[in-house]
Amino acid sequence: MLSKEKTMEAIEIMYEMFPDAECELIHKDPFQLLVAVILSAQATDVSVNKATPALFAAYPTPSALAEAPIEAIIDKIKTIGLYRNKAKNIKACAAQLLERFNGEVPRTREELVSLPGVGRKTANVVMGDAFGEPAIAVDTHVERVSKRLRICKLSASVTEVEDTLMRKIPKELWVKTHHTMIFFGRYHCLARSPKCDICPLLYMCQEGKSRMNKI
Ligand code: SF4
Numbered sequence: 001m002l003s004k005e006k007t008m009e010a011i012e013i014m015y016e017m018f019p020d021a022e023c024e025l026i027h028k029d030p031f032q033l034l035v036a037v038i039l040s041a042q043a044t045d046v047s048v049n050k051a052t053p054a055l056f057a058a059y060p061t062p063s064a065l066a067e068a069p070i071e072a073i074i075d076k077i078k079t080i081g082l083y084r085n086k087a088k089n090i091k092a093c094a095a096q097l098l099e100r101f102n103g104e105v106p107r108t109r110e111e112l113v114s115l116p117g118v119g120r121k122t123a124n125v126v127m128g129d130a131f132g133e134p135a136i137a138v139d140t141h142v143e144r145v146s147k148r149l150r151i152c153k154l155s156a157s158v159t160e161v162e163d164t165l166m167r168k169i170p171k172e173l174w175v176k177t178h179h180t181m182i183f184f185g186r187y188h189c190l191a192r193s194p195k196c197d198i199c200p201l202l203y204m205c206q207e208g209k210s211r212m213n214k215i
Helices: 003-016 030-039 046-058 062-069 070-077 081-103 118-132 138-147 159-169 171-185 206-214
Strands: none
Touching: 003 159, 003 171, 030 046, 030 081, 030 118, 046 070, 062 081, 070 081, 118 159, 118 171, 138 159, 138 171, 138 206, 159 171
């Protein structure tokens, strides 16, 4: 496994490759971000961004979304995978924001994960991007990159990946690193065809070296 120092060396290189990495989900406030992240489970940000402008134009606030007919919500998000469940979740989530949090998105992980459709990853994205709270959300890209570079064990669960990253990366860099690793995984170390042949991290990447040896 990579040491703390080597992990930061790899991440510094990723920062240089993707200096403008940021949340790609379209949103104007914490509520819209929360809804967009719920919708992004097992779906691409691109597909979510195609649907949310019309959804947010029709239902811009928790009260509007909570009162919207479920079929109308489904109609707005039916291009996104798992849209029926997600429609139920975002409507129920909006209702709970009104009932329990005065219509505001809560800031703590404990409160966020108590909302319908919100797991630890979603809570971490909202904490980091809406409120600037230190958090590392482990999505498919962050997990894949962390494992390929052996920042964590190949057998690590998502929670173990998060714990390892939090141990190896200074807290003030968690949010920036989360975005940078997503960009690195989305645009460079892709799931099916990572760009190992032009990767500046090849010298420290076992996965890349073994892929290159097979070519
Ligand atoms: Fe990913 Fe290949 Fe770079 Fe390793 S060498 S980080 S597998 S692109």
